[in-house]
Each structure stands twice: as structure tokens, then as C-alpha cells.
Amino acid sequence: MxxxxxxxxxxxxxxxxxxxxxxxxxxxxxxxxxxxxxxxxxxxxxxxxxxxxxxVDEVVKKRLIDYCIVIGGIIGIPMLYRLGDLSKGRPNFYYI
The missing domain is CATH 1.20.5 (Single alpha-helices involved in coiled-coils or other helix-helix interfaces)
Incomplete structure (x- = not known):
């Protein structure tokens, strides 16, 4: 006001x-x-x-799961970095 x-x-x-x-x-x-x-x-x-x-067999299943984990990290870490703490004066890796 x-x-x-x-x-x-x-x-x-x-x-x-x-x-x-x-x-x-x-x-x-x-x-x-x-x-x-x-x-x-x-x-x-x-x-x-x-x-x-x-x-699929176990080798292919483990390889696909490994790829999913890597892709999730590649997408998730920059997204969490950009999100930050959403408040002033806080580090960006607050949620990680």
C-alpha cells in the first residue's frame, strides 16, 4: 500500500x-x-x-534404467539450480 x-x-x-x-x-x-x-x-x-x-533381458533392462537415471540427472540438476531457493541471499543448491 x-x-x-x-x-x-x-x-x-x-x-x-x-x-x-x-x-x-x-x-x-x-x-x-x-x-x-x-x-x-x-x-x-x-x-x-x-x-x-x-x-527384455536383464542386461538391456539395466542399461535402459541407467540411461533413464542419467537423462533424469541431466534434466533435474539444471532445473533445480535455476529454481534455487526462491528467496534473496540463499544459495542456488538449497534443494539439492
Whole structure:
């Protein structure tokens, strides 16, 4: 809140910016639909991968799992570095 408003004696509860409450239910419904679609697509992707890993021999299975771990690290570590602590004066490797 601006200093001039407080000095003039107006309440802090007076809002100078009008909020747009009419789109909040649509946004909430859209977010819920997106989360459901994300989860169903992850499950639909995991089932064929599981079936494939059960059909190959142990050497290929271990090699594929090693590749997945490396790819997850290549994607995850820079993502966590960019995320940082989301506050000032904290090291970037807070979450790692």
C-alpha cells in the first residue's frame, strides 16, 4: 500500500485495484482438467514402458534404467539450480 494513502488516514482494507473474480472458477476448472490430463498421460506412458522392460533381458533392462537415471540427472540438476531457493541471499543448491 502506498505511503500517501496511509498518511491520509484511509483504511488499509480499501482496495484501489479492482480484482477480476469472474474468471477464477474457469481458471480453477482449467487447472484441474490439466492436472487430470497430465496424470492420465503419465500413466498411459508408463504402462507400455513397464511392459517393454518386462519383455527384455536383464542386461538391456539395466542399461535402459541407467540411461533413464542419467537423462533424469541431466534434466533435474539444471532445473533445480535455476529454481534455487526462491528467496534473496540463499544459495542456488538449497534443494539439492
Amino acid at each position: 502506498e505511503l500517501g494513502i496511509l498518511e491520509n488516514g484511509q483504511d488499509e482494507s480499501v482496495s484501489l485495484v479492482e480484482t477480476d473474480d469472474k474468471d477464477k472458477p474457469k481458471a480453477a476448472a482449467w487447472i484441474i482438467i490439466m492436472v487430470i490430463l497430465l496424470n492420465t498421460s503419465l500413466i498411459a506412458l508408463a504402462i507400455p514402458i513397464y511392459l517393454y522392460l518386462n519383455s
